[in-house]
Amino acid sequence: SQKIEQNSEALNIQEGKTATLTCNYTNYSPAYLQWYRQDPGRGPVFLLLIRENEKEKRKERLKVTFDTTLKQSLFHITASQPADSATYLCALLSGGYQKVTFGTGTKLQVIP
Amino acid sequence: DTGVSQNPRHKITKRGQNVTFRCDPISEHNRLYWYRQTLGQGPEFLTYFQNEAQLEKSRLLSDRFSAERPKGSFSTLEIQRTEQGDSAMYLCASSGGGGYTFGSGTRLTVV
Secondary structure (H helix, E strand, O other), X not given: OOEEEEOOOOEEEEOOOOEEEEEEEEOOOOOEXXXXXXXXXXXXXXXXXXXXXXXXXXXXXXXXXXXXXXXXEEEEEOOOOHHHOEEEEEEEEEOOOOEEEEOOOEEEEEEO | OOOOEEEOOEEEEOOOOOXXXXXXXXXXXXXXXXXXXXXXXXXXXXXXXXOOEEEEEOOOOOOOEEEXXXXXXXXXXXXXXXXXXXXXEEEEEEEOOOOOEEOOOEEEEEO
């Protein structure tokens, strides 16, 4: 069956360090992979999209990699700040309807 | 346009009652999605509209759930004969391609 796995344990890191979150998937051939941020009681906010033929995408302090051989994406936040504390969701998009399937998310806590 | 708007933000209802939620998407987006999210889980896909056509419906959606998008603008999600297991955050998102823009959701509590 199709599965999207993100580390369910919270990730605690010191302010200023680089946070790295992992997304692994099985039985998918996604055309795109997306990352979202979600704060408590709010809807997810779109951060980055990477296509299957792209290896890496950057946006300000964010970097995403996409390895279709390993079936894995890594999401990096450099120079992390307490304001980056949130849950980060990985999402895969496949099929003709642009339907996105989400992982369970990883909670990031940046400690001042 | 200020993004995707969902109403109400919170709804408490008694088991067995019907509830209806509304979503107003970003006006130029032709795709609209409904998701359900419970605590500690990612959003689960419920249904998808392209303009006014409902193109896909999840097997999670029992016949007590129905969604409409008349005229391809706002959408409504109705749950009939609510059950306690329906308690969740109901999220609406719209897209014109690329990433989704989500609303803040409607939190439903069935007591």
